[in-house]
Amino acid sequence: MTSYDLIVLGGGAGGLTAAAGASSLGAKVALIEKDEQPGGDCLHFGCVPSKALIKVANDIYKAGRLEEYGFSRSGHVKMDKINERIKHAISSIQEHDSIERFEKMGVDVYTGFGSFVSKNEIAIDQKVTIKGKRIVIATGSRPMVPQIEGLKESGFLTNKTIFNLTKFPSRLAVAGGGPIGVELAQAFARLGSDVTLIEREPRLYGKEDSDAAELAQSLLEKELNLRFNASVKKVEQHNTEKKITLEYKDGSAESIFADHILIATGRVPNSDNLFLEKAGVKTDNRGMIKVNGHMQTNIPTIYAVGDVNGALPFTHVASSEGQLVVQNAVLGLKRKMDYANMPWVIYTDPEVFHLGETEDELKSRQAIYHVYKTPLNEVDRFVADHHTDGFVKILTDRKGYILGAHAVGEGAGDFMQEVVFAKQQKLKIGSLSQVVHPYPNHAAAVQITSNSYWREKLFKGIVPKILKRYISIFR
Known part of the structure; x- marks a missing residue:
């Protein structure tokens, strides 16, 4: 052996x-x-x-x-x-x-x-x-395949089989609004399919900051047919199409028709x-x-x-x-895994970036925190690109240390990386304003957000009074 x-x-x-x-x-x-x-x-x-x-x-x-x-x-x-x-x-x-x-x-x-x-x-x-x-x-x-009447007999897709399609579906039903579900749903909708996304919860992006979830969902609603508080009850094959019966939490029901159903209900x-x-x-x-x-x-x-x-x-x-x-x-070391500094991105367009705690989580533990937020329509590069849907939001403690960071925007998974570094290295939000970005740059959204930290420090409280006195003496 x-x-x-x-x-x-x-x-x-x-x-x-x-x-x-x-x-x-x-x-x-x-x-x-x-x-x-x-x-x-x-x-x-x-x-x-x-x-x-x-x-x-x-x-x-x-x-x-x-x-x-x-x-x-x-x-x-x-x-x-x-x-x-x-x-x-x-x-x-x-x-x-x-x-x-x-x-x-x-x-x-x-x-x-x-x-x-x-x-x-x-x-x-x-x-x-x-x-x-x-x-x-x-x-x-x-992929987790739920027990749904008629599903196996009618046939279904998962992320393991959807890339084997030889004919483009003109209508697609997607069961499950997690990252896999929303990413593939939007992709097929943009390719020309009429997509219905079925989610059993009352909203999408359930683990994201509420502000990010609300905006990202409102943008998806323009491209997809969304069904909330709904589950797939039954699937029947009718010639070349599937009849999909939905059951809502209030007891009502609805039938929709599609060429294929993608199961994205978990792993x-x-x-x-x-x-x-x-x-x-x-x-x-x-x-x-x-x-x-x-x-x-x-x-x-x-x-x-x-x-x-x-x-x-x-x-x-x-x-x-x-x-x-x-x-x-x-090596026999005793290192521990740190998930607090682990980011993730949902690759819809615009992308949804997540790092650390959400504002709801901070509220639930009654934390004292500060919010620094910049809409992308205040960032010159996004204005020039006509991609102003989104924002950067950084949450800190009283001393300015980063507790969480969230963003919605084209390329958010890229331009938010310096925030990940700052949080991992236990740097304060103010350090991000020291980064020099070539103009015009998407990451300037992070710099503008961090600049608001200094504006708060310099123009509120006792500091402005001290500065005013100092300048008068210096002159």
Whole structure:
């Protein structure tokens, strides 16, 4: 039986980061991936294909607005051309995640399904067994398919299958208003589909700051048919279309028709079939593997990173957890994961950026805080671009330390990065006003927001009186 310093189960973002990092430190590493090529859901079915689709959709949408300048367009979307572009993006990035690349790093890559035999033994397809001092579970998650009458019989799409469409849907129903649901719903709407988004809650962007959620939803309402407080009760196939029966929380019902229905109602962890009981690893009632701040399960030599641990379901979070595990599992350190400084972005247009606490969360814990907010119509570059829908909002404590930051705007995921750095480095909001931006620049929105902090300090309270007295003496 071959022994390793570290065995990694799963070749997604978290697993690949852990395997590469451990190998670079000289550890003997095994990587087990059930698919033919590593990369995980993000590369093959999630982040990469969805962002490639969003880019095409936004290009086409903006091309349509050229009519304002006397241009015209004609024709219809060709799904095969879109699929070609998506596949090209995947294949280009796949080179960085390929088996060959990891083997060159010194990682032993096994293709097959790994499961526990004991707390330090893993069987691959129940044929080959290997042994590891430490084991990292990075098996990710998959779409959660709810029990809906007629759904399986009528057929449905998930984020794993929607990119296989060969014919563009003229009507699309999307069940679920989370990040996957809203991103794909807007993309298909901009490509020309009549999209109905079905959400069981009373609003979209449920985890976002209320100001951001309200604005982003109001903009989406111009492009999508939104149904709130609603669930899909039944799906029936009628010739080439689906009849979808919705049930509302007030007891009323409605039927809508679509060519396809996309199920985006959440994710379930890929923890089943791992035979975790043989290793004694505990999960919660959803199947999420419980971990401590060091990413350790209840078995100290077994770690879990990424979607499977139920923390934050984002690729960059999985990668950060993978980096932490290398330090703890390979070097024996006791570093803890810090989610307080972990940002995320919902890639609708405009983008919705999130960092730290929301204003509602601060109110709920009765925190004393300050709000600094700048609408994008006060930022010259956004005015020049005619993209003024949005704002930057930074929340601080009394001393100016950043508690949360939120933004809605084109490219918000990019121009808000200096705020992430400031919060991670425990810098005050005032430090952001010292950053020099080339004019005109989108990130000036952050600078203008931070400038309001100094205006508050300089023109309120005792400081203005002291300055006035000083200037009179200086003269």
